Amino acid sequence: MQHRRLGRSGLFVSEMCLGTMTFGAETTEREAHSMMDSFVEAGGNFIDTANAYSSGVSEEIIGSWLRSHRGALADRMIIATKARFPMSSDVNDKGASRRHLTRAIEASLRRLKVETIDLFQLHAWDPRTELDETLSALERATDSGKIQYYGLSNFDGWQISKVVMTSLLQGGPPPVSMQPQYSLVAREVEWEILPAARDSGLGILPWSPLGGGLLTGKYDRDSPIPPTGRLGHLASDSTGTKSATVAEHSWKILDAVRATSLESGIPIASVALAWLLNQPGVSSVIVGARDRTQLAESLKAVRSTLSPDALAVLSAVSEPTAADYPYGTRGREQHER
Template identity: 35%
Template sequence: MKLTDYKTLGKSGLRVSPLSLGTMTFGEDWGWGSSPETASALISRYTELGGNAIDTANVYTKGHSEKIIGEHLKKTALRRDSLVISSKFFCNMYPGDPNAGGTSRKAIIESLENSLRRLQTDYIDVYWMHAFDPFTPIEETMSALNDVVRSGKVRYIGVSDTPAWKVAQAQMITEFRGWPSFIGLQLEYSLLERTIEGELLPMAEELGLGVMPWSPLKEGILSGKYTRSNQGEAQSGRNGSRLNLELSDHTYGIIDQLHVLAEAKESSPAAIALAWVMGRAGVTSTIVGARTMGQLNQNLQALSVVLNTEDVASLDRLTEPVLSFPIPFLRDGARHMAQAGANINNRSSVVPDLLPEDLDDVY
């Protein structure tokens, strides 16, 4: 696979690379991250290889991330229209102003205008609702997003970190009203975070949203730098240093398997972990962040990793998630229904009867 193996995002004709360049680490305003010079070099490396999807947000490094991207576009020959630039609204950039954050019409328009100015562009390709705002009616949010799309300042809209029921409600409202619908869903997904497989991933598949996972290496835990042998030693990270004393034996078991597969495939644990996420059903483009060129190159190795059925199964068994109700109930209920039906001969009922004893394990 290459960065030029583009995929369409959800129910749209928008084509994006299988790996998106995440820019939360662009700028040192949070006390960690890449200098503007390094960040610009990372963009150049990614785009030179054919990558076209750059993901940012108004709040990343206090707006500096967007400024770095805008300055890069201004000083290079890179054609703006060749890129898919995404940004997000929701986070409040002005503490003390109750209307500067959230998903209200006022907040959306203000956030959009500020992001356009920092990015030095006339439009944003995908404008993402960064998180669920329980204080704003979803009708107001979708109406405002319809207006900014119609204005030409936004091409498509997406949603991130929002309950499945609220996303479904938004999609139905837009379909009924004839407004633009969300085409993508951003959410945390990794070998250490698979609970989205219960509700969010099936919802995305049913409603036609392309999935863009973030934190596929679980804040670096799956990068390969944390091992049993260096347990207790300080490791560099986005917050300076981190002791891996907190990692459980179960987590180390996953890391061990990543090292086994990495050795067998002459790759890295990070690349294996990323390849697993990239291969999941419904995933369109996986967001990878990098503070250094070495980290970016390591992440790009995932494009050349091929996991066979046995490889995937070994990781699946180690990381099977505990899903919330009603997923276990429905899954177990279906098994008991099938067993009960097999015990009943010569019955023409479409739905087999459940025998009392078959319900013991269900309830």
């Protein structure tokens, strides 16, 4: 597995990042430890979690694994976590206030059993807290060595630019990464969010790179979508039986991915992941799994090479439909004049 620079930082991360949202929910501690072992054996050094994943259990599982691997292996791992969402019914136990972030960082350090967090990310924008307060808390945490770098997740384009410009004006450290939902079936982030991130030198860390499971090839137009699956939220009723509620555009993208897979001999999921790894600004792709088997399938993407023609075909068929202005034809013409 190759390693890439995380934005403009001096940090290098594996091109695949192990996402751990399933840890403590769908994945037992024993299986999670086995998955992390497999990930490291494949050359991975980057693990992403959040305090909200299984109410902190995901972090605890990673912490127990790190403790069992004290020494060179644990030291070379890059651990990323996030905070923003509620951790209890306490009105102050959420958001990006100085109080909440300070306590969240301390709690994550305890659960992860580390002295510093390599990459601490704001899990989403907080409209209740002044940005100056948030950035001062992050600067203090950086200066004290409790975090090494900080990044953003699920921010809009204008929010990214505001964070970057405010941090520079204040003389504090700027963010180094942005974690958006991004895949062949979710490319609208290319209109504003990714340009803002790249313009500011942020490394892009896509989550849900397989479109909630659609790009694994396990679904088709004529089969029901289980309501408990990643794609279940797309169903139009509580029974989850209407696969037609997945946009036809997405089915056409899946058809193209299947055709590319058949022609190249590359697994369907690997085709989707390989396309994403070829997109500008992407530092690492976050892949989640319930077990070692699923993880092994995703990791095949690092050994997969798509031809320029295949990349072009996938990009063309997955181009998101936009209104004529500002993101459609008329909007593009304004920029080209």
